[in-house]
Amino acid sequence: MDKHLMSGNEAIAQGAWEAGAAVGVGYPGTPSTETLEALVRHEDVYCEWSPNEKVAFEVALGAAIAGVRSLVTMKHVGVNVAADPFMAAASTGVNAGLVLLAADDPSCYSSQNEQDSRFYAAFGRIPCLDVADSQECYEMTRAAFELSERFDTPVMLHETMRIAHTRTLVSPAGTREAVAPRDYADDIPKYVMMPANAVKRRAVVDERQAALEAYAETCSFNKVEHRSEKIGVICAGAVYQHVREALPEASTFKLGLAWPLPARALADFAASVDACYVVEEASDYFSSRVRALGIELAEPPAGALPVAGELKPELIRAAFGEALPAHLAPATDLPPRPPAFCPGCPHRLVFTELRRLKAIVTGDIGCYTLGAVAPYGACHTVIDMGASLSMAHGMELARAQERTGRPVVGVIGDSTFAHSGITSMLGTIYNGGTGTLCILDNRTTAMTGTQGNPVNGVTLTDSSHKIGPLDNPTGKALDLLALCRAMGVEDVVEVDAQDLAAVRSALKAATAATDRLSVIVFKAPCRLIDRSRGKEPxxxxxxxxxxxxxxxxxxxxxxxxxxxxxxxxxxxxxxxxxxxxxxxxxxxx
Ligand code: SF4
Ligand code: SF4
CATH class of the missing domain: 3.30.70.20 (Alpha-Beta Plaits)
Known part of the structure; x- marks a missing residue:
């Protein structure tokens, strides 16, 4: 079998393709994004971006209930967005296999928080496979579809950034399983979650949990490796690799199935070593559960492991009192590279003017979060996707403008507006709110790598054929001005984001009009999709x-x-x- 270097995300796509997945759907979010971008290259799998993760999960669930295997991908905060259908699907079951890729970002390299998606698997009581390298990404994806159908449940495939983006060797079969669509049959008691049915499904989930707990004891993805009898470490995912590097003599119990845990096997392992530890990153997911099983855990002898941030081998070595290997000192003479908008970025003039206005800016998730850093300091809250517009309304209710003398301006990007800004704005319109909302339409989802979105009309298939927002994409592009007007906004204008006088005048007029809601669509392409260069001044x-x-x-x-x-x-x-x-x-x- 040939070996190929693949990132974790590419290996998951390979596994999904080989498993006969017919539908791939998701919302771009680091570190999950490349999975669908790799899967769409296979012409026998239909892939699309959804406006948000909730929609993506529902599309995948619909496809699975209708009988075809489906993969849905998102980053950890996307699981929050998809939590509503996720929890319901944990009750209904799936028919054909449904695999949810949840990609976590310990250390918040590209995220607004650090959270462990495996808690959702435990919360919904669905199986969770935890990948430790690209080969496992490939193998576990294939197995996840089988598990999903065997136990009639969505299955979570959990990865972290380190696995998603690291290339390691994979030996794929290279052939696609011939999976016929499963029959669809009406099943109202199973799929209509009204109270009488939901109560009965609760009993089904209880039975499924018992069956999964029995399966966990023999699951081949849980691997015990006996070495030293003095130290035993329970770990999973990327942390397993770090433990092997930091403590090569330690025995390990590598949990490939992160939910449910194999209670008997873990107790046997703990009994086989003098001291049993859990090593995990940014979470107490395993330690709290292992302790709840009545298994005594030791604390690292030389100091506690960090409770936050990505774990690294040197941190494990330090906690266990092992000497750090010699390495070169980091260079200190490198030029600083503070985060900044690119040269020519269409967001620059908007934030320059918001700074000049001394506006209180409720911002949102996207590269325009850089409006918060020097030299602008013109973005004062960033909470979650879509929060900018609803928080601006909340500030209005608190009379922030009257009390501070500063205008309140909500600022959101085009993709984020489509993700969850529309309902945020609807709340303001519905309740007669006023104020200024800015939609920064740079024609792409820039922060995750210029993916398509409903505003630019670029489909995932377009992207796979190198068709971008400026090349007549095939999707239906959302008309932001028409949408705002249809929703009831009377004062809505489009402004060239590269025209300083126009930006200044539009913001001045909108913030001065305190008796109504004003929406400004600042439009100009991101420099990543428009690489043209003009003459240097x-x-x-x-x-x-x-x-x-x-x-x-x-x-x-x-x-x-x-x-x-x-x-x-x-x-x-x-x-x-x-x-x-x-x-x-x-x-x-
Ligand atoms: S013309 Fe050149 S120097 Fe001036 S703002 Fe644009 S990229 Fe920067
Ligand atoms: S070019 Fe010179 S004068 Fe003009 S804005 Fe820059 S620093 Fe000021």
Whole structure:
């Protein structure tokens, strides 16, 4: 069998394809995004992005109930969004296999929080497979579909960023299983979750749990490796790899099935070693459950393991009093690279003007969160997808503008607006709210890698054929202005986000109109999808006032005498600085 280097996400896609999955659906979110982007390359699987994770889960559940195997992918915070249908599906069951990929992000490399999705599996009492390398991503995905059908339940496949994005060797079969669609049959007691039926399904879930607990004791993905009799470590996922590196002599119980736990096998393992430990990252998922089974756990001898953040081998070695291996000291002479909007970014002028207005900005999830950092400091809350618009309304109810003298402005990106901003805005409209809401339409889902979304009309299939937002995509693009008007917003305008005077004037007018709700759609393509470069401007007779530098373009800096200078290697000729110099010193010649 040939071996291939694959990331965890690519291996999951390979496993889903080989398992005969017919539908793949999800919402882009790091670190899960590449899974569907790899799966869509197989023409015999239909894949699509959904507006949000709840919709994605429901699409996958509909496909599974109708009889075809379905994969649904999302990051950990997406599981929160999908929690409603997820919990119901845990009761109804699935018919054909339904696998939910939940991708966690310990250390919040690209997330607003750190959370462990396995708690959801335990909460819903559905099986959870925990992958430790790409080969397991491949094998467990295949097995997950079988488990799903065997126990008539959704199955969670749990990965972390370290597994999702690390390439390791995989030996795939390379052939697709011929899986015929299962028959669909009406089954109202099973699929209509009204109280009388839901009560009966509760008993089914109880029976399923007992069957799953019996299965866990013999599940081949739970692996005991006996080495030292002194130390035994219970672990899973990427942490297993770290434990093997940090404590090579320790015996290990690697939990491939993270829910339910094999109570007897764990007790036997604990009894086989002098001291049994749980090593896990950013969570007490295993330790709390293992202790609840009555198994005594020891504490690491040299200090506690961190309770937050991604675990690393050196942290495990330190906790167990092992010497750290010698390594080179990190370089200290690297130039700083603070996070910043790209040169030419269409968000820059909006945040420059919001700063000038001293607005209280309720922001949202996307690359425009960078409006919170220097030199803008013009984004004051970022909570969850869609929260910007509803929180602006909440601030209005608290009379924040009256009490501070500062306008309140909600700011949301196009993809996030489609994800869950529409219902947020509807709440404001419905209740007669006022204020200013900005939709930053940069024509793409930029932060996760320029995926399609309902606003730009780029389908996942379009993307797989390299059709982008500027190339006549085949999906139906949402008309933001028409939608806002249809929802009842009378004051809605579209503004060129690259035109400083227009941005300034639109924000000034909207924030001054305190008797109504104003929506501004700032439109201009993200630099990642529009790579065109204009001529670099020239600076003459600079008065060193710094106004242009304060727009925060990485291509603009200051010489020792304070005058502005342009780095021609970074400049894209967007003219934002040309518009920003109050003395007309920056020109295109
Ligand atoms: S034209 Fe000015 S603002 Fe635009 S990339 Fe070049 S230096 Fe930056
Ligand atoms: S805004 Fe104009 S005068 Fe001020 S530093 Fe920039 S180029 Fe010089």
């Amino acid at each position: 020239t600076i003459r007779n600079c008065r060193a006032c710094g106004a242009c530098v304060r727009i925060g373009c990485p291509a603009l800096g200051r010489a020792k005498d304070g005058t502005a200078v342009i780095d021609p290697t970074q400049c894209v000729g967007c003219d934002q600085c040309v518009q920003s110099c109050p003395f007309g010193c920056i020109t295109k010649e």
